[in-house]
Structure formats: structure tokens, C-alpha cells
Amino acid sequence: MSTSRNSLQQFRLAADLCRKNELVMPAVAMIYSSIDTMAWLSCPATQMDVKKDDFISWADRYLLPDSGLTCTALELYSARCGVLHTMTPESNIVRTAGARKVLYGWGNHDARLLDGFGEHVGEPCVGVDVDALIRAFDAAVERFVDDTERDEDLKNRVEPRRRMVFAEWRLDDPKALYQQITQHE
DSSP states (O other): OHHHHHHHHHHHHHHHHHHHTTOHHHHHHHHHHHHHHHHHHTSOTTOOSOOHHHHHHHIIIIISTTSOOOSOHHHHHHHHHHHHHHSSSOOHHHHTTSSOEEEEEOTTOOGGGGTTHHHHHTSOEEEEEHHHHHHHHHHHHHHHHHHHHHOHHHHHHHHHHHTTSOOOOOOSOHHHHHHHHHHTO
């Protein structure tokens, strides 16, 4: 999975750089976008677009186990919608009481304290530690890669999509570029 891993590694590096510079929501947005990509990689060949259920299934299987996160995969998806579409904790799922609102803690802030915050504001909330979310994503990618190496069906779904993921190619040597591209087809 070198091409897709390279692209995802760039997102992870960018998420780390954002987090280290206290640009927390851009870091979270990159993680949510990366979860979308990972879920898409595992979709059936006949399905071209990742959907809500794909995100939730991937998060349930790979992200949440042993993560220490107290939110559900649906709550993460709802939070993803809010962050990526409006840069708010609001989503249609939250507004229709389908999921608790996700609030973020980081650094020396204990995200678990946010779980009870909803009682003070009159709506259910769950705290997500950004650093724990980033660590959980890293572990999830490793589990996914391991499954891809063991499960032929998954490998056969991932491989063609992996080749579609953006990659960087050097343009200073057109002949070498052509060779790199044709090797990945």
C-alpha cells in the first residue's frame, strides 16, 4: 500500500504539525478525512463512493477497539459531518438527537470532563481527546494494513483503489516519471 500510505502519511504528518501548533480543528478534520479514505479503500469494487455506513463500520472495526474513546462510531461520523461541512459540533444527526455532540479536549485538558458538560447546557455531549483520536487512528491503520495482508478479499478490494489515491511524482525527469506511473498501473 505504498502509494496510499504515502498520501495518508502526509495527512498524518500535517495533522501532527497542526496539533503541535495548537491548530486542533484542522488536525481533527484531517483525521476525519483520512478515516473516510480508509473506509473507501475497503468498499466493494462496485461501490465508488464511501457512505455513512462505511465510515461507521470501519471505525467500529479498526478505530474504536482499545482506543479509550468513549464515543460511538456514529458519534464520530456525526462529528465528522459537523467539522468537515460547517466547522461546528452540529450535524443533522445531533440536531435530530441521533448522537451526542462531540466536544474536544487536548493537551492537559481531560476530555472525560466534557462527557458531563451536556448536563450543564441541556444537551448530551461526549468528550473526545484529540491526541487519543490521533493515536487511535494510527493503530487503526496498522490493524487495517494487517487485515489487508491476511484477507485476500479485502486485499482485492483495496489494491485497485490504492492505485487511485493521489501520489506525488517528480517532474524533473519525464522519462523516470513515465516509468513510475506505468509501474503503478
